[in-house]
Amino acid sequence: MASKPRTLFEKIWDEHVIERRDDGTCLIFIDRHLVHEVTSPQAFEALRLNGRTVRHPELTLAVPDHNLPTTARIDAQGNRVPIADIESRDQLAALERNAPAFGVRYFGATAREQGIVHVVGPEQGFSLPGTTIVCGDSHTAAHGGVGALAFGIGTSEVEHVLATQTLLLREWKSMEVRVEGELGPGVSSKDLILHIIGAIGTAGATGHAIEYRGKVFEDMSVESRLTVCNMSIEGGARAGMIAPDETTFAYLKGRPFAPKGAEWDQAVAYWRTLHTDPGARFDKTVTIQAADVEPTVTWGTSPEDTVAIGGVVPDPASFADPSKQKAAQASLDYMGLAPGQRMDAVEVQNVFIGSCTNSRIEDLRAAADVLRGRHKAPGVKWAIVVPGSGLVKEQAEAEGLDKVFTEAGLEWREPGCSACLGMNPDKVPPGERCASTSNRNFVGRQGPGARTHLVSPAMAAAAAVTGRLTDVRELV
Amino acid sequence: MEPVREVEGRAIPFGLKNVDTDVIIPARWLKTVTREGLGRGAFETVREDPANVFDQPEFAGAPILIAGDNFGCGSSREHAAWALLDLGVRAVIAPSFSDIFSGNAFKNGILTVALPQAAVDRLLEVATTDPITIDLEHQTVTTPFQDRFTFEIDPFRKHCLLGGLDEVALTLARDSQIAAYEARLAADRPWLARGTAVPA
Numbered sequence: 039m040a041s042k043p044r045t046l047f048e049k050i051w052d053e054h055v056i057e058r059r060d061d062g063t064c065l066i067f068i069d070r071h072l073v074h075e076v077t078s079p080q081a082f083e084a085l086r087l088n089g090r091t092v093r094h095p096e097l098t099l100a101v102p103d104h105n106l107p108t109t110a111r112i113d114a115q116g117n118r119v120p121i122a123d124i125e126s127r128d129q130l131a132a133l134e135r136n137a138p139a140f141g142v143r144y145f146g147a148t149a150r151e152q153g154i155v156h157v158v159g160p161e162q163g164f165s166l167p168g169t170t171i172v173c174g175d176s177h178t179a180a181h182g183g184v185g186a187l188a189f190g191i192g193t194s195e196v197e198h199v200l201a202t203q204t205l206l207l208r209e210w211k212s213m214e215v216r217v218e219g220e221l222g223p224g225v226s227s228k229d230l231i232l233h234i235i236g237a238i239g240t241a242g243a244t245g246h247a248i249e250y251r252g253k254v255f256e257d258m259s260v261e262s263r264l265t266v267c268n269m270s271i272e273g274g275a276r277a278g279m280i281a282p283d284e285t286t287f288a289y290l291k292g293r294p295f296a297p298k299g300a301e302w303d304q305a306v307a308y309w310r311t312l313h314t315d316p317g318a319r320f321d322k323t324v325t326i327q328a329a330d331v332e333p334t335v336t337w338g339t340s341p342e343d344t345v346a347i348g349g350v351v352p353d354p355a356s357f358a359d360p361s362k363q364k365a366a367q368a369s370l371d372y373m374g375l376a377p378g379q380r381m382d383a384v385e386v387q388n389v390f391i392g393s394c395t396n397s398r399i400e401d402l403r404a405a406a407d408v409l410r411g412r413h414k415a416p417g418v419k420w421a422i423v424v425p426g427s428g429l430v431k432e433q434a435e436a437e438g439l440d441k442v443f444t445e446a447g448l449e450w451r452e453p454g455c456s457a458c459l460g461m462n463p464d465k466v467p468p469g470e471r472c473a474s475t476s477n478r479n480f481v482g483r484q485g486p487g488a489r490t491h492l493v494s495p496a497m498a499a500a501a502a503v504t505g506r507l508t509d510v511r512e513l514v
Numbered sequence: 515m516e517p518v519r520e521v522e523g524r525a526i527p528f529g530l531k532n533v534d535t536d537v538i539i540p541a542r543w544l545k546t547v548t549r550e551g552l553g554r555g556a557f558e559t560v561r562e563d564p565a566n567v568f569d570q571p572e573f574a575g576a577p578i579l580i581a582g583d584n585f586g587c588g589s590s591r592e593h594a595a596w597a598l599l600d601l602g603v604r605a606v607i608a609p610s611f612s613d614i615f616s617g618n619a620f621k622n623g624i625l626t627v628a629l630p631q632a633a634v635d636r637l638l639e640v641a642t643t644d645p646i647t648i649d650l651e652h653q654t655v656t657t658p659f660q661d662r663f664t665f666e667i668d669p670f671r672k673h674c675l676l677g678g679l680d681e682v683a684l685t686l687a688r689d690s691q692i693a694a695y696e697a698r699l700a701a702d703r704p705w706l707a708r709g710t711a712v713p714a
Contacts, residue, residue: 057691065692069706080549083548097709098710132547147583176589190614194618297706304703361583409569460541461541480536480588
């Protein structure tokens with residue numbers, strides 16, 4: 039019997055169903071669980087209180103990232119530098135205790151493998167095509183860049199996965215985001231995903247798993263795919279994915295936790311079946327023309343508030359929905375912007391290059407290409423580059439990128455989530471603007487009163503050079 | 515989890531759309547290793563305005579919150595649900611919710627009630643002066659003015675909420691089914707089952 043054509047999402051989902059209940063809820067097996075310090079302490083504590091263990095420590099990987107300061111972690115005497123913030127220190131200490139106590143592999147603060155959990159997973163070959171991957175962090179969708187079904191979960195679900203290696207879920211709907219044509223020169227994967235979120239809105243994909251399809255994605259590096267999938271949640275989707283292909287296999291081969299030898303061949307043979315069948319139906323399709331995508335920035339306090347760098351701040355009255363009008367006005371008040379203002383005239387005092395969206399080697403190269411031989415503008419008070427992992431940092435240093443950054447007046451830091459969210463010492467001062475390669479421009483996200491403009495790494499570098507939001511194509 | 519049958523009382527008429535988890539509980543409050551005490555940080559930026567609705571005396575301890583579309587978008591932080599609980603909120607009414615937030619709310623016994631915008635607008639009006647009743651068993655929201663709105667809820671979630679069931683214990687009772695899946699995985703895809711235990 040010929041089987042019904044299925045989407046990539048349906049194939050991965052079906053493969054992981056342990057039990058399908060009458061009410062449609064499925065018990066799903068989870069192949070990979072990434073754990074960080076913020077959303078896990080209460081989960082480990084609950085295991086302890088109930089006398090439960092971690093069912094599959096070998097399918098679990100723990101790494102601290104959110105709270106870690108990005109300044110030196112080892113002093114001149116070779117001792118670990120204590121963390122000044124007591125609550126951060128306690129939360130980090132809890133993970134450092136819990137991981138070994140429950141038999142979970144742990145890359146600690148001073149390990150060269152340490153980094154942002156969503157950079158570490160693919161880099162270590164822990165995140166693999168066709169797997170279900172979860173983490174107590176909404177940007178887990180990133181791992182869809184290697185063709186996985188990856189999604190963020192809350193702490194109760196972290197506890198559930200630790201104890202049972204499963205989750206009870208209702209199958210999501212499928213959504214195709216089809217991009218036609220090719221991106222223009224100087225337009226990056228970050229510009230594309232910002233443009234997509236602007237087009238579909240922050241709730242445009244709620245209840246759906248997105249598959250990104252089209253030549254643009256086929257031509258992309260795995261790192262760019264990770265950037266695209268990373269921000270799926272900003273469009274409301276729990277998961278976003280791109281079918282694995284030769285590019286994916288070449289990226290994963292030889293990584294520490296990737297299959298080896300004959301098992302590698304078995305794995306690749308299976309991975310080659312992971313694509314949407316011709317004739318498979320999506321519940322929803324959105325089509326985007328790549329030629330419409332310009333280097334993109336945000337003007338407001340929601341990731342859907344995007345505009346091309348050559349554009350202007352919109353008038354709240356221009357939105358049809360009255361509640362969006364109100365939200366847009368509140369955004370402009372917070373951002374200190376007025377309708378009609380040119381985006382490329384907006385001055386920034388801070389630049390942040392990093393986060394799980396844009397801290398991989400390709401991102402750092404793109405920023406360095408703009409900064410090479412240039413210097414940050416006098417109006418830019420604080421500009422930092424935060425590599426996504428210790429291994430990214432080593433690679434960047436081997437290529438001399440750290441020198442490019444420091445010679446341009448930017449700081450070169452240790453890996454972590456840094457200024458993406460106000461949980462560690464890297465914060466943007468109240469009322470100041472930041473050109474940021476992170477993923478959220480929410481009120482207070484980068485620190486109380488901080489004003490965030492989301493951009494690509496090259497655009498952040500361009501803003502550092504000119505001191506204002508700038509079309510990077512003018513500098514290359 | 516305590517069983518949930520009915521939530522009755524004053525409702526905070528917040529009404530805002532796209533309320534993200536950074537608004538519900540800013541990141542600096544996420545450094546806790548317990549679930550308690552997060553009410554102090556709940557809606558911190560909103561509450562900087564002395565005229566904010568949360569700190570009006572008539573809404574102190576109100577068990578219901580009414581919001582706009584896409585409530586709880588953004589981060590997966592369950593701290594958002596814990597902060598609402600600590601504030602005394604046991605149910606949120608909105609036209610729609612983010613997936614992760616509604617899951618987190620459910621795990622903590624907070625009802626997320628999705629109603630059409632027109633119904634939400636009517637409840638926002640009632641909430642300024644009068645209490646609201648949510649009946650989970652009958653899936654209704656009612657007011658003292660004979661308003662009656664029905665809502666949908668996932669049957670499994672309803673069952674768990676009414677019974678106050680521990681989902682981990684329910685799943686652990688399916689051990690033989692999980693074990694059978696694991697055995698198949700280890701046989702068919704040993705490379706996948708190895709995880710971090712790969713040979714060098």
